[in-house]
Amino acid sequence: MKDYRWIHEYCLNRFGSAEALEARLPQPCEAVELKALGDDRYLSVMSLRIFRAGLKHSLVDAKWPAFEQAFFGFDPQKVVLMGGEHIERLMQDARLIRHLGKLKSVPRNAQFILDVAHERGAFGNLVADWPATDIVGLWRYLTKHGCQLGGLSAPRYLRMLGKDTFVPSNDVVAALAAQGIVDRVPSSQRDQATVQAAFNEWHEQSGRPFCQLSMMLAYTVNH
Structure with a gap:
């Protein structure tokens, strides 16, 4: 090479x-910046990446304020309580991108973020402390434990956050x-x-x- x-x-x-x-x-971003991000922002960016996949980014971005409202500012503690009936109601919301699988991924990833936060104090600690010299290990961790983070979604999510990858x-x-x-x-x-x-x-x-x-x-x- x-x-x-x-x-x-x-x-x-x-x-x-x-x-x-x-x-x-x-x-x-520096580690201190990544640790300063709240769990709600990690869930928001994660969801944004998932909805961007396969769609025109500008289309998704234009609708994102409505997503922020519909998902309670992506507060994981609130989003994790959203059951099937709530998701079905969101499928009728014309402001959103009504993709059932992607909508269902949001509360599932809220649980993922809460699990990590319970173990490490905050989701940002996981991201900030993971060494870039093994960044593919973080890709695999996100793909395994998160929902709809396969393919290039994990590295692109980290790039959106500012994590070195x-x-x-x-x-x-x-x-x-x-x-x-x-x-x-x-x-x-x-x-x-x-x-x-x-x-x-x-x-x-x-x-x-x-x-x-x-x-x-x-x-x-x-x-």
Whole structure:
């Protein structure tokens, strides 16, 4: 595989200067910021990610104030009490995206967040304390214990929160394939470990956060 220097030089050549490159790169949140987020915000963003999946993001985002109202500000203590009849009433609410499976996921994920909060004091402690050098482990934890967080939803959820993670987008997977690291979306535990090891190596070489390395790698794909 190519080393970090190659990736950096490629991006510099593409954008013309270090300043132009840096302006395009995301900054992850600090652990203290992630811990300051309330459990309601973790549930809201989790639900937003689930409803965005397969839909135009701007459409979902425009409806989100109505979701905040319908789900009591995503307070997990209140949402977890929403039973089947309540969800059926929401299916008649024209302000919402009336997808039964996704609506049902909200109280289920409220229970997930409450379980983690009971164990760790707050859901944010789980997210903030998980090391980025094993971020695929957090993906798997979210997929296993959460509802409708499979595929790319877990890494995209973490990126939305500001947690440092790489995201195996189409361009990132294409770049990984070009370097002979993996030849498909890393869905198996073995492939995820292989990709994690590559990103760990680039992180050690550069000191950059994983979200920046992920975006820089995507920029090495020609369009």
